[in-house]
Amino acid sequence: MTKRVPGFGGLVRRAVSAMGTGLLTLALAALAPAQASHSGLAEANSALQAGQADKALALLQALPSGEAGSAQAHNLRCRVLFTMEQWDAAVRECQQAVTLDDQNSMNHLWLGRALGELADKASFVSAYGLAKRARAEFERATELDPRNPEALADLGEFYSSAPGVVGGGTDKAATIASRLDHVDPARAHELRAAIAQENHDSGTAEREFRLAITASAHPAFQWMRLASFYRKNKQWSQMESAVQSGVAAAQRDHHAGVALFNGASVLIKANRDPEFAQKLLQTYLASNNTEEAPAFVAHVWMARLKARQGDTAGAREERTAALALANGYKPAQDLKF
Missing domain, CATH: 1.25.40.10 (Tetratricopeptide repeat domain)
Structure with a gap:
């Protein structure tokens, strides 16, 4: 294949x-x-x-x-x-x-x-x-x-997850992690976690995610990354605890509103606590949004949550809000209630 x-x-x-x-x-x-x-x-x-x-x-x-x-x-x-x-x-x-x-x-x-x-x-x-x-x-x-942390992080994640035939390799990713140590230590730990996951080493991955939290100036994001890791490993109680820790960190950091969006994403993908996921999205939409988590995407997720809860009218309102911001956004166009 x-x-x-x-x-x-x-x-x-x-x-x-x-x-x-x-x-x-x-x-x-x-x-x-x-x-x-x-x-x-x-x-x-x-x-x-x-x-x-x-x-x-x-x-x-x-x-x-x-x-x-x-x-x-x-x-x-x-x-x-x-x-x-x-x-x-x-x-x-x-x-x-x-x-x-x-x-x-x-x-x-x-x-x-x-x-x-x-x-x-x-x-x-x-x-x-x-x-x-x-x-x-x-x-x-x-x-x-050479000190662009976003570029280093993206290149490192490419190396860690892509097959060798297109230039990937965990050895290359490890080299990038070493460079990130001097630019953005939190992202260095996240990349090492990604490498560990590729190597099926969950223990090391979890440890690196926790080190990323400690090293980060905005740990709400790293808490949500840890929550996503737990979700993929079906560690539900740990996932929910990490989301709560991420929310608490975001409440202390006015730069971390997007972390609420990320936490809602984790809960939605896990099909856990939809009411809390909806609350996180509402709080995010009421804060300063950024392109990292577009408001119209949040409205689409809100529409899906409300539809699951039987609130068809509310779901339609959220779809309308999404299309008012981005009429060409196909996931919003495709919503049916």
């Missing part, structure tokens, strides 16, 4: 979900020069962070031709399309950003992520080439900025 890159798109989502505010900080830093002088780009980015995908795309469309064709605009458009899971279009926009600004580490990183998601949905023949391209973009991102 042919073998696809195992969970490649998933590794991108896992990396994004564990980033805290680091990704947002770097992304904004990459755009800062343009945004300082171009309010249109700044407004589009603000809409993206708020989960207003349609508004962000409209603002980008309305930019003067010089700005609309800039690397910054193409990167922003790529990220909007990424949140909407429109992978082909996202790849095209990210490629344009790279073509226009080949020396920007974040441009290469986002192209790698979009290619990774596209590979995850492709046939084996297509996925093979896409995965190799993604690896090359992650590697280029780390070459351009």
Whole structure:
């Protein structure tokens, strides 16, 4: 049987979900020069962070031709399309950003992520080439900025989970973990946990996840990663305890609102405590949202939860809210009640 890159798109989502505010900080830093002088780009980015995908795309469309064709605009458009899971279009926009600004580490990183998601949905023949391209973009991102923690983390997760035929290998991942030790120790521990999981060493994986919590400045995210680990191992009581610890950490950290979204995701996938999952999503939606956890995705999850509880009217309201933010988001379009 042919073998696809195992969970490649998933590794991108896992990396994004564990980033805290680091990704947002770097992304904004990459755009800062343009945004300082171009309010249109700044407004589009603000809409993206708020989960207003349609508004962000409209603002980008309305930019003067010089700005609309800039690397910054193409990167922003790529990220909007990424949140909407429109992978082909996202790849095209990210490629344009790279073509226009080949020396920007974040441009290469986002192209790698979009290619990774596209590979995850492709046939084996297509996925093979896409995965190799993604690896090359992650590697280029780390070459351009050797201290970019997001690029190092994504490259390390690629190496840890992808087969050798497309350039993966846990030995390569271990090398990246050593580099992360000097840049972001929490992510270094998370990567070592991923390597241990690939080696079917649950004990080491759990220990590394706990070390990541200790090392992190925003431990709510790492608690949710540990909860996800417990979910995959069907350790339900430990999972629920880790989610609670993550929520408590998020309540003490105004930068960690996305962790509530992640905790809800863990509970929903485990089919546990839907009422609490719904409460976490409501709290997240009432806080400062970011592109890491788009508001319209939270509304879709809320719709599914309400539908399971027999609240059809509430589910329809959530679907309407999602489509009002991102009319082209297919999971929202496909909801039937």
